[in-house]
Amino acid sequence: MTIASEEEIGSHETQDMSELRALNSEFNVVNEPKLATLVNSLPSASAPFQRWLKYREGYAPEIVDRAIAESEKSASLPLDKGTLLDPFSGGGTSLVVARRHGLDSLGYEVNPVIAQLSRAKTHNYSSTDFLVVDQAIADIRQLTDQSPQAKTPELKILQKVFRPDVLAILLSMRYVIDGIENYRARDLLKVAWVSILEGVSNTFKEGNGIKYRNRKRTKNGYVQVPWEQVPGYLLPARETCIDRFINQIDMMINDVQSFPANGIEPAIRERSSVASLSEIESNSIDVSVFSPPYCNNFNYFKAFKIELWMGGYVENYSHLKQLTDTALRSHVELDLSELNDQQEETLPTELLSIVSTLRSRKLWSRKLPDSVLAYFFDMHRIINEVNRVLKPGALAHIVVGNSAYAGLIVPTDLFIASMARELGMTVERIEVARALTTSPQQRRLIPRENQKLLRESVLVLRSS
Ligand SMILES: C[S@@+](CC[C@H](N)C(=O)[O-])C[C@H]1O[C@@H](n2cnc3c(N)ncnc32)[C@H](O)[C@@H]1O
Structure with a gap:
């Protein structure tokens, strides 16, 4: 940062x-x-689990390993059990690591995109869940121009962010995923879908927000580039979106299967820790590891604007404002x-x-x-x-x-x-x-x- x-x-x-x-x-x-x-997350961005979604606010798993090791050494944490608290759990690094150490864990996160990412990383998946995922992939492969779509988001800049045919296939994919009842399979599929959005859009995350790919920075300021000359703009919509999605979910399933889950799934509360830590019993937590937003005037929700709207996590502008206002007051x-x-x-x-x-x-x-x-x-x-x-x-x-x-x-x-x-x-x-x-x-x-x-x-x- x-x-x-x-x-x-x-x-x-x-x-x-x-x-x-x-x-x-x-x-x-x-x-x-x-x-x-x-x-910071960059050096470990390609590590299993960390690579699911670009989330530059995260830290490396070793930060959590160190805290747990020091707690065990000073005997505040029993070696075989205990509970870790992360009041700003973000992409779930603390929770993933806690579970690898056999600890229970509790996280708070106000950004629903990121909260879903952390849930998807920490479910105890069964073979039934993977069968549901396989069926959804098969359904997605069959999608055509005529397939039903999720409701078009009200985001005002939507038409500038996605080509119309890309938007159509993305919303059809979401329609399939939103209809899945098995919540573990749905979380995994939804995160895979969210992860491909930036790459098939005409935007990218930079600094405290998003930028358009057709605006190029030059010595004399920004210049407009015709869309057709933007790398990737002319790729076929259906094949590109579906192929990227399938590669992404294959990689995620591979990570899940390489680190078989043990222990209880973390509790991830989608609400403000500032307002809600009072609900936790006194003297009940063995170690706390976290990174709060910094006092640097960054609005964490801005960089995830596309994902929040496209995924249906926010329905309208007042909903977005309500959600943003639950964040720690850092901007x-x-x-x-x-x-x-x-x-x-x-x-x-x-x-x-x-x-x-x-x-x-x-x-x-x-x-x-x-x-x-x-x-x-x-x-x-x-x-x-x-x-x-x-x-x-x-x-x-x-x-x-x-x-x-x-x-x-x-x-x-x-x-x-x-x-x-x-x-x-x-x-x-x-x-x-x-x-x-x-x-x-x-x-x-x-x-x-x-x-x-x-x-x-x-x-x-x-x-x-
Ligand atoms: C620096 S990041 C944490 C990253 C995390 N350690 C990881 O490795 O993924 C801070 C997180 O706090 C979240 N946040 C901001 N205000 C919050 C609040 N009042 N309650 C809970 N989470 C909050 C932000 O959405 C952001 O994801």
């Missing part, structure tokens, strides 16, 4: 780092360069109206002083300082709940990245560590995995010495 970089440039006073340096020196901060390739498009009721004294003073300086700076959105506050209010709730639900002495491993706005560094790892300490947790260490790349604007605004705090880390906390 990269740090936010869209703020307007102005000549600002350099950030006074003395308070942040002092806070940094209060913790056991260690360099762990071997974690650099594990805190300015979210509802920040509740802020007035929240207690600023629960937040680190160093954070409050950064927010107050931010308010005096020229920013691309006036809501930005509030969104930073909202982020830490939500994270405060999460850490408080994680501490409550963990058994005494149990560990939480949390992957976070710091960010910067208008030349001001927001060291999320230090602020979460500080809040956790206030809440009675022990901060075992902050493991610095790697430096975050900065935009040229940020590099100009932030002195090199201060840039050291622009980093991605694994926080290791022990519950009280």
Whole structure:
């Protein structure tokens, strides 16, 4: 992940780092360069299960292996059983790994596309389920122009995203999949179908959203390319979609069969952990491993716009807004109206002083300082709940990245560590995995010495 970089440039006073340096020196901060390739999904993107859907927000399975190994060593986790909690379970990396270790697990995820991906990865499939999958593949092979289709999504840009014949075959495939009653087979088939959408569309994911393939970036800005010259545009719709789908599902079934399931299927709750962790019994969790959204103003739903609409996960724009509003408040498009009721004294003073300086700076959105506050209010709730639900002495491993706005560094790892300490947790260490790349604007605004705090880390906390 990269740090936010869209703020307007102005000549600002350099950030006074003395308070942040002092806070940094209060913790056991260690360099762990071997974690650099594990805190993001790219290096492991072609590994079994990880390769099902491009999901750049994920981390590598080894992040979870390490947390479980450390918990077992410190005897907080019985070797043969226990429960892992991931309040931001995303593509399900923590849950897949927990199950390989024979642990029960519980995840929360608000994006229904991603929640379905994690369910598909963690079902205990039976031979009956695979027979249902085989039958669906046979039905899909028989589809023609006349076959029934799922309802056309209301997404306004749909006609620009898919060629009409591609859209028609995709919706016919979805009609077959949605009609399957066996939920395990349906989850697997639906994820395979969702995974091919980007490749047969005229868009691709980039940064915080999607871009059209017929807009080419040049030295002088974007230029329009005729659709016919876009690679892949003239491929035959029916054969291309069905072949890609069948290759995808074959690969997924191969992964499932190479790692036979054992243990109970994880519980994946499709709702906000910020609002719902209170439903978990106190002292019931043995280890928690997670990576929350970063405080970098990324709207995770945007990159999955096509999948959300095409898959019927959202029906209309107000439904999409409702869903987006359940996310942890990490960007300015979210509802920040509740802020007035929240207690600023629960937040680190160093954070409050950064927010107050931010308010005096020229920013691309006036809501930005509030969104930073909202982020830490939500994270405060999460850490408080994680501490409550963990058994005494149990560990939480949390992957976070710091960010910067208008030349001001927001060291999320230090602020979460500080809040956790206030809440009675022990901060075992902050493991610095790697430096975050900065935009040229940020590099100009932030002195090199201060840039050291622009980093991605694994926080290791022990519950009280
Ligand atoms: C950094 S990703 C986690 C990736 C995951 N560790 C993996 O390896 O796949 C953060 C996830 O949190 C989800 N999320 C955001 N707000 C949430 C909330 N309030 N409750 C639960 N999940 C949330 C996002 O949709 C995103 O999938």
